[in-house]
Amino acid sequence: METWAGALWDRWVRHLAEAHHPQAEIRLESLRRPLSVFFRGVGGEAGRRFAVAERRIHEGRRTWRERLAGTGRLAELPHLTADELRLPAAIAHFSKRTLNRDLYFWLALLAAHFVPNGEPWWLANQRATAVALARYPAWQERYDRLVAASLALRPLPHQLPPAEAAVEDAIRAALRAPGSVRTFPVPPRPPRPVMLWLMPHEADAAPARRRSPSTAKEGSSSSATPPIQTEATEDPGSQHGMLLAFRAESLLCWAEYVRVDRSLEDAEGDEAGRAAAQLERLTLAEDSASVASRVRMDLERPSAAGADERLGEGILLPEWDYRRGQYRPDHCRIDLPRDEAMPAPLPGHLRPLTQRLRAELERICSERRPQPGQPEGDALDLDDWVRRHAELRSGCPVSAQPRYIDTPRTARDLSCLLLADVSLSTDAHADDAHRVIDVIRDALLVFTEAIEAAGDALAVAAFSSLGHAHVRYHRLKDFGERNGPAVRGRILTLRPGDYTRLGAAIRHAADRLAATASRQKLLLVLTDGKPHDIDHYDGRYGIEDTRRALFECRRRGIRPFCVAIDREAADVLPYLFGHNGHVVVQRLGELAARLPRLYAELTRP
Amino acid sequence: MTLPPYEPASDEVELFEHAWRNRLPVLIKGPTGVGKTRFVTHMAARLDLPLFSVACHDDLTAADLVGRHLVQGGQTVWQDGPLTRAVREGGICYLDEVVEARKDVTVVIHPLADHRRTLPLERTGELLAAPPEFMLVVSYNPGYQNFLKGLKPSTRQRFVALRFGFPDEAREIRILQRETGCDALLARRLVALGNAIRRLDGVDLEEVASTRLLVYAALLIRSGLPVLTACRAALIEALSDDAEVTAGLEELVRTVLGE
Numbered sequence: 135m136e137t138w139a140g141a142l143w144d145r146w147v148r149h150l151a152e153a154h155h156p157q158a159e160i161r162l163e164s165l166r167r168p169l170s171v172f173f174r175g176v177g178g179e180a181g182r183r184f185a186v187a188e189r190r191i192h193e194g195r196r197t198w199r200e201r202l203a204g205t206g207r208l209a210e211l212p213h214l215t216a217d218e219l220r221l222p223a224a225i226a227h228f229s230k231r232t233l234n235r236d237l238y239f240w241l242a243l244l245a246a247h248f249v250p251n252g253e254p255w256w257l258a259n260q261r262a263t264a265v266a267l268a269r270y271p272a273w274q275e276r277y278d279r280l281v282a283a284s285l286a287l288r289p290l291p292h293q294l295p296p297a298e299a300a301v302e303d304a305i306r307a308a309l310r311a312p313g314s315v316r317t318f319p320v321p322p323r324p325p326r327p328v329m330l331w332l333m334p335h336e337a338d339a340a341p342a343r344r345r346s347p348s349t350a351k352e353g354s355s356s357s358a359t360p361p362i363q364t365e366a367t368e369d370p371g372s373q374h375g376m377l378l379a380f381r382a383e384s385l386l387c388w389a390e391y392v393r394v395d396r397s398l399e400d401a402e403g404d405e406a407g408r409a410a411a412q413l414e415r416l417t418l419a420e421d422s423a424s425v426a427s428r429v430r431m432d433l434e435r436p437s438a439a440g441a442d443e444r445l446g447e448g449i450l451l452p453e454w455d456y457r458r459g460q461y462r463p464d465h466c467r468i469d470l471p472r473d474e475a476m477p478a479p480l481p482g483h484l485r486p487l488t489q490r491l492r493a494e495l496e497r498i499c500s501e502r503r504p505q506p507g508q509p510e511g512d513a514l515d516l517d518d519w520v521r522r523h524a525e526l527r528s529g530c531p532v533s534a535q536p537r538y539i540d541t542p543r544t545a546r547d548l549s550c551l552l553l554a555d556v557s558l559s560t561d562a563h564a565d566d567a568h569r570v571i572d573v574i575r576d577a578l579l580v581f582t583e584a585i586e587a588a589g590d591a592l593a594v595a596a597f598s599s600l601g602h603a604h605v606r607y608h609r610l611k612d613f614g615e616r617n618g619p620a621v622r623g624r625i626l627t628l629r630p631g632d633y634t635r636l637g638a639a640i641r642h643a644a645d646r647l648a649a650t651a652s653r654q655k656l657l658l659v660l661t662d663g664k665p666h667d668i669d670h671y672d673g674r675y676g677i678e679d680t681r682r683a684l685f686e687c688r689r690r691g692i693r694p695f696c697v698a699i700d701r702e703a704a705d706v707l708p709y710l711f712g713h714n715g716h717v718v719v720q721r722l723g724e725l726a727a728r729l730p731r732l733y734a735e736l737t738r739p
Numbered sequence: 740m741t742l743p744p745y746e747p748a749s750d751e752v753e754l755f756e757h758a759w760r761n762r763l764p765v766l767i768k769g770p771t772g773v774g775k776t777r778f779v780t781h782m783a784a785r786l787d788l789p790l791f792s793v794a795c796h797d798d799l800t801a802a803d804l805v806g807r808h809l810v811q812g813g814q815t816v817w818q819d820g821p822l823t824r825a826v827r828e829g830g831i832c833y834l835d836e837v838v839e840a841r842k843d844v845t846v847v848i849h850p851l852a853d854h855r856r857t858l859p860l861e862r863t864g865e866l867l868a869a870p871p872e873f874m875l876v877v878s879y880n881p882g883y884q885n886f887l888k889g890l891k892p893s894t895r896q897r898f899v900a901l902r903f904g905f906p907d908e909a910r911e912i913r914i915l916q917r918e919t920g921c922d923a924l925l926a927r928r929l930v931a932l933g934n935a936i937r938r939l940d941g942v943d944l945e946e947v948a949s950t951r952l953l954v955y956a957a958l959l960i961r962s963g964l965p966v967l968t969a970c971r972a973a974l975i976e977a978l979s980d981d982a983e984v985t986a987g988l989e990e991l992v993r994t995v996l997g998e
Contacts, residue, residue, distance in 0.1 A: 171943045171987025175935040176994060180942055239990050272997030524808040528815035530862055708942050713981075 159226035160234040162186060169242050170705050173219070176270070178246035181674050181681075184705055187212055187220035211333040212241050217674035219245045227329060228283050236276050240330060243273065248332055256308060256318050259331040263312035281309045284329050297322040451641045453602065456678035466602045466638040470609060475627040477619030480579060484726070488580050491730045492587040498734040504539050511538025548737055549591040549613060549652035553643045554578060555661035556596045556608075561630040564722040570662055570699065571630050577660070577726040578610065578625045582617050584730035590737070591652060594621070597639035598631025601669050605638045606631060613650055636665040637679035640694070644687045655692040656736065660729075662700045681710050695736060699725060745774070745781035746914050751901055755782050758899045764852040764875040766895065769903030772949025774914075775878045778903070779833045788872060789830035791821040795840040801847045804834075805860060817863055822847065826858045829872030837877040838890055845894055851875050852897035905937060911950055919957040929953050932970070932995040936978070936988065943984050948974055966996050 162169075166184055174180050187210040210222040221241055225234045247269070248262040267274055285306060291299040300319040305328055308315040327333060450464035480488065506515045518537040560570040578594055585592045594611040608628070611621045640659065647655045665676030687694045696716040698707055707716040717732065719725050745752075755778075758765050767775045776792070783790035793804065806820040825832035834840070834848075850857050856869040877898065879890060906914060908930055915926040936948040952974050959969035970992045975985050 165986075167981075167983035168987035168990060171939060171984050172990045172994070174939055174942060175987070175991040177935075177938065180938075239994075243994065270994045273994055275997075276993075520810075521802075521807065524810045524815045525862060527810070528808050528817070530808070712941055713943055713945060713984075 154226045155229045158231045161224045173242045176246045183218045185218045185220045186223045213333045255334040260312045454679045454682035468642045469606045475623035478623040488583045491584040496587045507537045508540035511540030513539045547653040549650040550656040551593045551647045552658045554596045557598045557634040573722045580726040599635035600632040633667040635667045637683040640683040657694045659696045763899045766898035766900045767878040772951030773903045783831045791825040792833045794835045799840040801843045826869045829870040831874045834877040838879045918954045921957045
């Protein structure tokens with residue numbers, strides 16, 4: 135009885151506390167793609183991903199209802215990280231669906247104009263808001279509606295202690311007239327999160343505060359070897375910057391916003407030194423966060439000490455460093471392990487599917503197209519006959535030999551390389567009985583069998599990596615090698631490896647494809663996620679390197695296509711492979727059947 | 740003849756005139772709807788030459804360009820194709836999207852596009868020499884290129900090439916105003932929308948909004964349709980079939996143009 139009453143009370147009080155409108159809820163999942171289209175269209179960086187913001191504890195003031203219910207302490211606050219825009223998984227603040235939806239688009243618009251240049255959060259948000267509204271005045275009305283609705287959910291200043299009321303007043307003024315609040319009272323405790331703003335993120339606060347040396351390049355020494363003048367200043371992060379109070383003026387100034395992430399650029403120690411030597415004047419600022427951030431970085435990359443080790447023998451490949459806009463030559467080494475496995479037959483449970491697909495592929499891939507004007511064929515070419523007849527009567531010297539329409543088997547001249555990702559993440563369970571790696575193995579087996587029926591040249595490989603010096607490229611089947619027990623044995627003994635250095639694997643696969651003499655070359659990439667490796671190879675860096683590697687492929691006449699088995703990765707795929715260059719397989723169980731059919735579709739004559 | 744309006748991007752008008760005077764063939768490359776055809780029409784009127792346009796497709800053969808014998812009431816008559824007429828009458832022959840045409844078309848183009856400037860009519864046994872006024876102009880869209888369809892280097896290298904891109908903002912605003920008579924504010928906003936959509940090139944969209952599509956949208960808005968309806972019909976649905984992409988594009992329209 136007690137527990138029953140307790141549960142009832144809990145449910146009632148939570149319902150009372152949460153200013154939530156489940157009937158009007160909008161989920162990020164349903165808007166992910168439209169949001170990223172919108173974000174790129176309004177000028178956001180194309181490489182940025184959308185992710186769900188993690189729940190964090192905030193110390194802001196809660197309403198009495200929330201305190202009573204013990205809720206409201208955790209919140210998913212929207213924020214920017216180095217390469218992601220993190221938004222709440224669902225928004226249900228308002229009773230109208232359109233308002234909740236507008237809030238998502240507003241946050242995307244704001245993020246596209248947000249410049250993390252070390253300003254305090256309340257200033258940076260006002261600036262981004264003012265710039266976005268000046269650039270898109272049509273948003274003003276929707277913004278005003280959002281402000282009105284969100285202010286209704288904030289605590290009233292007169293009900294707060296004076297110090298907190300001052301903060302609340304400032305926030306309200308900043309929301310109503312962005313750009314008007316130039317001084318911000320020191321909050322006694324964190325204010326209630328502002329849902330229309332991007333919140334500061336502890337992990338990023340540190341790099342964001344490290345200002346680049348280039349911000350201090352005034353100075354006019356013209357001597358041949360200018361001495362470096364150093365000067366200690368206050369941390370620029372605490373200054374107000376140059377926020378303009380008038381919107382008309384901010385209209386003029388948005389061109390100055392160049393999103394350059396300098397805090398990443400000086401990641402390598404010697405680079406910073408070289409940059410400093412080239413400056414006429416160096417401004418030093420106190421930065422308390424740098425030591426902590428460096429320690430954290432070192433923890434994350436255990437092999438960092440060996441990051442610049444000279445790579446010895448083996449296949450060396452370059453890697454694209456987007457921050458410098460150039461290749462790092464010979465940066466990756468490909469290992470070619472040839473695991474000799476016991477020859478094996480095709481597992482029994484795959485036989486019916488394989489047989490069905492073989493027949494299907496044979497039919498699709500040998501589809502014929504009628505070719506008129508042939509010396510032999512199945513039907514008389516009537517067009518040709520009429521033409522010849524006319525010419526004959528006009529006295530033209532043409533042979534009276536009739537022509538035919540023939541439908542020959544079109545000679546396919548195609549090589550395909552299937553590159554499968556077997557990083558450790560494939561060890562995860564796909565469903566109760568199977569792991570992802572099992573599904574991939576089955577798909578590879580079925581695929582090799584089925585493609586044989588199409589008669590195209592096929593190679594199959596799998597890859598994983600552990601740092602730039604160890605990119606393992608398992609050759610499961612080479613071009614020209616007969617499919618058989620040996621190939622099946624290798625596929626069946628495939629084990630999950632470590633990480634996903636996608637760029638290097640694609641480059642090596644492209645080299646192998648380019649060496650074939652076929653006219654058409656297709657590179658199928660089967661992956662369960664995004665590029666990721668231990669030594670810096672994650673986020674934007676990995677994405678840009680992969681994009682570059684794919685660009686190289688297309689230049690060499692190789693068509694890349696991605697089959698993804700993870701919906702999470704879906705929003706980087708258009709950026710990497712293009713709108714028509716990828717497909718996301720929703721149900722893993724269908725992969726084995728889906729892959730050969732997809733292949734047939736892609737290579738249809 | 741009235742001159743069809745054309746807003747030059749740089750010195751392409753002058754270049755075209757020089758090419759014509761020196762009897763050089765011209766290749767124009769650029770995405771759809773940026774004014775390639777309009778430019779050629781304009782130049783033909785400006786130089787006072789007859790224009791023979793052919794939209795090439797994958798079933799277009801050399802006979803379609805050169806001509807063929809037809810049966811008419813028991814008689815067979817030779818009918819000139821557009822290329823032959825252009826050569827006989829001394830005009831401009833414009834082959835739009837030339838890469839789409841069959842391979843045998845290059846056989847008739849090559850002798851016309853180099854110093855020979857001749858057109859052999861195999862079926863009538865004639866060898867036509869092109870008069871000085873004749874000019875061959877071809878266009879193609881490099882964006883569509885796949886590995887099967889591209890212009891062969893031996894064909895490319897016979898032409899003087901011009902690249903057309905999307906017009907810059909000020910020029911596109913002028914074009915919109917002149918083509919549709921819309922006011923400066925609408926033109927400016929539509930161009931801003933066009934540029935926002937162009938940022939999605941290759942990532943979310945195969946082809947991005949051309950000037951032609953912006954002109955369509957402006958015309959629909961001017962004739963009284965609500966902005967969103969007009970843009971949905973003229974731009975969004977023309978660019979993508981993917982419902983999620985169109986939802987994102989719709990938000991872009993609302994952001995740039997308002998409700």
